[in-house]
Amino acid sequence: MINAGATLEDVCFVVSAALNSAGISCVLTGGSAAVIYAPQGYMSEDADFILDSEDSLADVERALDAIGFRRDGRSRNFVHDAVTFTVEFPKGPLAVGGDYIDKIAVIERGGVRLRILTRTDCIRDRLAHYYHWDDFTALNAAVSVAAEAPESVDFAEIRAWTARESPALIAKFEEFTLRVGRAEKR
Numbered sequence: 001m002i003n004a005g006a007t008l009e010d011v012c013f014v015v016s017a018a019l020n021s022a023g024i025s026c027v028l029t030g031g032s033a034a035v036i037y038a039p040q041g042y043m044s045e046d047a048d049f050i051l052d053s054e055d056s057l058a059d060v061e062r063a064l065d066a067i068g069f070r071r072d073g074r075s076r077n078f079v080h081d082a083v084t085f086t087v088e089f090p091k092g093p094l095a096v097g098g099d100y101i102d103k104i105a106v107i108e109r110g111g112v113r114l115r116i117l118t119r120t121d122c123i124r125d126r127l128a129h130y131y132h133w134d135d136f137t138a139l140n141a142a143v144s145v146a147a148e149a150p151e152s153v154d155f156a157e158i159r160a161w162t163a164r165e166s167p168a169l170i171a172k173f174e175e176f177t178l179r180v181g182r183a184e185k186r
Contacts, residue, residue, distance in 0.1 A: 004082050006083050006085075008035050009036055012047045015067070016112060018067045028047065032048055038141070038148045047085060047086070050092045050094045054092070057076065064078050068080050068082065097164075122145050123146055123153060126145065127142050127162070139175075139179070150180065155177065158176075
């Protein structure tokens with residue numbers, strides 16, 4: 001269960017288990033996915049889940065109420081008295097930039113399955129924030145996720161997606177790959 005010592009990763013797995021038990025399918029995305037892949041390289045205060053279908057928030061509310069989360073007003077955000085982490089349900093569909101995502105990863109811990117963006121899509125998600133809003137925190141998260149397991153990252157796919165988003169962004173992609181190279185050498 002959720003207690004004051006729970007990490008964001010703990011919250012993600014407990015929430016996933018509660019939703020799975022209620023028959024609600026979702027995917028962890030955003031900065032919280034980066035925390036799962038590179039816990040030493042990024043911090044987030046919320047867990048972002050995209051619902052696979054537009055299950056009603058009332059169904060989500062019932063499932064999360066059982067583990068102590070309550071809806072924050074009429075928003076798509078949920079809070080818990082024991083932790084500062086929030087759980088959010090941004091509107092879908094699951095996408096990064098102009099690409100819809102249909103391939104996801106699954107991580108298991110203690111018999112609980114957490115559906116999450118693939119490492120490559122997690123990086124694309126963080127890079128979208130860097131590309132479009134000059135968010136260097138998101139760039140650092142993308143670098144941390146890539147440097148943690150570069151053999152699991154499809155850099156060619158990320159470059160192709162970058163070019164589809166805008167050819168003018170290739171310079172930012174090259175900055176990303178340069179920083180990944182530096183981080184790997186440490």
